Amino acid sequence: MGSMTLLFLTIVIATSVATFLFVRHSARGRVLATTGTRLDQRFHSQPTYHGLFSGGVVAFLTLSTWALGAYVLPLANYAIIAIAMLVAAGIFASLSLRLIHPNFRARNFVEIFIKAGLILCSVLAVLTTLGIILSLLFESLRFFDQVPVLDFLTGLQWSPQTALRADQAGQSGAFGAVPIFAGTFLVMAVAIFIAAPIGLMIAIYLSEYASKKTRAIVKPAIEILAGVPTVVYGFFALLTVGPTIRAFAESLGFAVPTQSAIAAGSVMGVMIIPFISSLSDDVINAVPQSLRDGSYALGATKSETMKQVVFAGALPGIIGALLLAVSRAIGETMIVVMAAGRAANLTGNPFEAVTTVTVQIVALLTGDQEFDSPKTLAAFALGLVLFLITLVLNIIALMVVRKYRERYE
Amino acid sequence: MSDTSIHSSETARKRLRKRHAKEVRFRILGILAIAIAMVSLLWLLISVVGTGYKAFYQHDITMEVVLDETLLDPTGARDPQKLRGANYRRVIQNSLYERFPEVTDRKARQELFNIISTSGAPNFVRQMVYNDPSLVGQTLTIQVPTSDDVDQLFKGNIDRETPEALRKVSNRQIEWVDSLKATGEIKAHFNKRLFTGTDSRDPELAGIASAFVGSAMALGVAFLLAFPIGVGAAIYLDEFAPKNKFIDFIEININNLAAVPSIVFGLLGLAVFLNFFGLPRSAPLVGGMVLALMTFPTIIIATRSALRAVSPSIRDGALSVGASHIQAVFHHKLPLAAPGILTGSIIGMAQALGETAPLLMIGMVAFVTEIPTSVTEPAAALPVQIFLWSDSAERAWAERTSAAIIVLLTVLVVMNGLAIWLRSKLERRW
Structure with missing residues (x-):
């Protein structure tokens, strides 16, 4: 599993970084060409944002192809998944050049994505608390199935060793x-x-x-x-x-x-x-x-x-x-x-x-x-x-x- | 002239003297409280360093070992598997018997063998032969640790005056090791094994290398997870969050998480990471994840105070020349808050490094004799190693434990010192 994961991860990173660089480079020429022109002909977003947008979409596409191929469908043939990932990345990368357009608000999309990421980080605090409460509660309930709550809270004797064999004496717990x-x-x-x-x-x-x-x-x-x-x-x-x-x-x-x-x-x-x-x-x-x-x-x-x-x-x-x-x-x-x-x-x-x-x-x-x-x-x-x-x-x-x-x- | 004012009557003066004496007493109580705290700290440090410094040197014995071919490799095939299984114990014993030819009876010979590290020395020779089979048949000069009891004898922790029956080293053994010491065959050396060795059943062989690497890995994982998440959450809460009930709830949550007992995080890790997600037990990966959950509230709190310390004019300036809100924060505010964030994070990481209880819960108490090479392999951690060693009653173990504590405290001092240095170096004031 290790080497396959590594291969897929490499594909995801390589394709998205390549798309980012490629789109940024292409956008840069066009953005520069419109400087000094009328305001409504100039680009809304800087080349980097166009690159980030396309790179992000490619990362999303390849990751979902991976998830689909390896976990949802389960395909046995890893080569097919890898090829599908590459194809998905390639198709979008070739289309992405059409998105480089003065009116395309790449920055807004990227910023929405960043903001969503930030929200996710803060929600993790709640998830941690939730995780603590749920895991403690769940396991405790299973315990209270076997030992009544009142016995636990008011009992005066604590000796948690349970009997290893049924006939063992003095090991009641x-x-x-x-x-x-x-x-x-x-x-x-x-x-x-x-x-x-x-x-x-x-x-x-x-x-x-x-x-x-x-x-x-x-x-x-x-x-x-x-x-x-x-x-x-x-x-x-x-x-x-x-x-x-x-x-x-x-x-x-x-x-x-x-x-x-x-x-x-x-x-x-x-x-x-x-x-x-x-x-x-x-x-x-x-x-x-x-x-x-x-x-x-x-x-x-x-x-x-x-x-x-x-x-x-x-x-x-x-x-x-x-x-x-x-x-x-x-x-x-x-x-x-x-x-x-x-x-x-x-x-x-x-x-x-x-x-x-x-x-x-x-x-x-x-x-x-x-x-x-x-x-x-x-x-x-x-x-x-x-x-x-x-x-x-x-x-x-x-x-x-x-x-x-x-x-x- | 007599003063009749009620403030200068004899009773009034007495009362005032009493009040002033009370004042002095109160002051002394305050100084006393500080003194008690300081003396406790000093006592702790002296007790640890006083026991631990002796573990930084160790007595080794230099001996000539004849790698007898008839004993190790009777067939002469030099088969590595066979060489590995050969009787190196006998080789060492023979060398000792030759050194003390007057010792002949069985019991005395057993005692003689016990002056050296009985499992360490044969393993040491085995490893040498395994690495270079051509050594068989030659005579080697090796340096092996003495047994921990002999080491303790020379360090003065075993009293020579105690009756022999109550002493761990017999009279004969004392005689032998003293003669070896006199000829320079037993010598004290800097204890390199403490830093390069892994956990062992024998104190004279035990070292902290595997625990140190395990701790470093867990801390690395914790930092990689907690730092971006903590900083991200802090930025959101400080810059973008709307004022509503849910955000209040998140803030209360974060404050609470910072005060949850660390062992509860361990229980969470056990129930969720190990039992639910099936991640490997005893692994630095899981240890790091648990430590990350513990430290990320600390990082959030540190980041928020660092962000607040940046003058709002910076952000307003960026916004006024047309930057988006995200650009203003990421391009202008965050770089200025970075020193504060870094300082807070390093201090949070230092706390995580000393944390023991949650690691016990996820099974990082395994007896690990190899240095882990990946985050999913079983490993110990430095504080856990301290806990494990402290369980053993022998004096030699107390010494090792203290030495491990000295190493841990040194790392903590370095981390905190780094944080303070960074703050003074990079901090900007408005």
Whole structure:
């Protein structure tokens, strides 16, 4: 198939480029001949547009001949298809010279085509969203055929191994996702607990206290944290932070596993810091200076102004930033896969290993899989939950931020 | 003279001192927050570089190997197939036994063999003989890696003081390798294998070449798809789109896509590209397509801000001398916005390079021992390789993982640096 595709592709490209060059060349002579004549005798379009139009038509003709011959009719003989493509191109190319005419609006056709292409590009964003929703929904529905939705959303036990043989004991496969949701929430809470105060204080310091020079150095330095790939954070959590926490806990007389909610959550918190700080920074800067000046005039110190006036004014925006951070923390994968563990514990203790939605999706879909088993379909159900939660969080956050912006405009 | 003003009474002064102390504390909290973030970043970098730099050198052993004809090619036919299947392990073992003739019992000889890379050395000689069968019968001087445990011993990661039973290297082995080191037969070299080698079960042989090529291919595919589509969509939305509900819907969509968790894109790729369209698993082509879907919202957002930064007078000027709208945009506005678009796209690509989760979903976790030559062949990607290696507990693997991370971070720094340089070099201000 490879060499045939290559041949057809070569025909398409060669014929359309040749037509483009040929028509442009022919048009150029005629366009030049009419310069300086009366306006209604001059050409509407430049030679290049005549060339582009004809070349485009040839590309369309050869491509549709190819599609017709190879996929619609299926013709076994590839030589016939190739010849048909060449004939189609040849017939149009010979006719195309008749189209070179002062009144022929080649440019308009070409521009309509370009515009259609641009529209197609923007529609792809919608198609991607549609693709995500449809594929998640479709696979989830198949999963819910086998496991009731209520069992999935309220069940307390998660052990997705399904029986390989009917007589196997203890391998029934339980798909109660509550421990997973709890684990996700726990890791997210640890991350936000660390990132929110630090990120906020950084934003406040940079927008209210720091000199221009300090800001110019510190802000990009903080942004580096956002540029480090998550797999690197995961490795850091696994190799350095987890063992450090364990050693520290052991010195206090506790036993903490290397993989724990606190290890994953704290590293994730560090990752989210720049996210919160830059969003809050924007929000704090958007609070009108007049509010600050009013507060200073009443004798308030800078920190009092910050805490009681600016913060109160910026609160909706900061909440929006936090919601976006929560959505980011819930969807984060690699850190938790590497550092949070795989056991589905239903616990509120951050010093234990927990599992999250993203970890389970990875666990269910890597390694050997047969596609129709509830085990792999469960990953899509989890993905649907993840997508919906982050979608709702994002929409609320964007709405809050937009409302807040309007307040000061 | 006594001041009776309520602002200068003792209680008022106390209150003011308290408020000022609070002010100082608040400020310190801000500095502390910045310090915590910076220390975390430093800690991460130091922990990675501190573990990883040791993987950039490796201990090799130089040995004389007699390519005994009676052992390798008893018939003398030099049949390539037979040569390939011959017992090179024995050849290496013989060479080692000759070097240490005092070692005679079976167990000790096994230990002796284990000081070198047990699968790497025979393969190395096999490849040499396969390339040049006339070598059979001659004596070769080869340089092969020591086993990862010996390497770790010399790097100081295996403590010589630990009791022998708990140590991965036995007392005898330490004695042998120390004597080899003293004669210069074991030497530390720059670890070229890390860059030219592919994935392997043995840490001393593993390299990132296949993952690097896989990543480059996936990124290339992602760029070829996401760049034109992203720029096209941005131009349409900014220049030609009418104001209506559908366009609003598209804009909301794009903003949302930028915030969808990356693993969801992986699920999309698995369900649509692999299961529906039947594209090959583990291929950089599919990886690139998934990464393209992820980065194209980023490129759209960057392109739009770059287009907005171009003064409207440019477009108006073009329109006023008779250019069509499309000509005004493509001939005049786009070239001026190009630096901004390029910068944004490079940063988007850098993000895509570090992305791991969606690639796991489409199966780019395969154990790949060959450098892929086309985008439809199975391949790993650099971040996925890091993830796979990090799973192994051995110290040598942690070292390799860190080294791979150093390479990944270096590439990211170069890409971001390039973006910043381009912006400062090409940017125009009005």
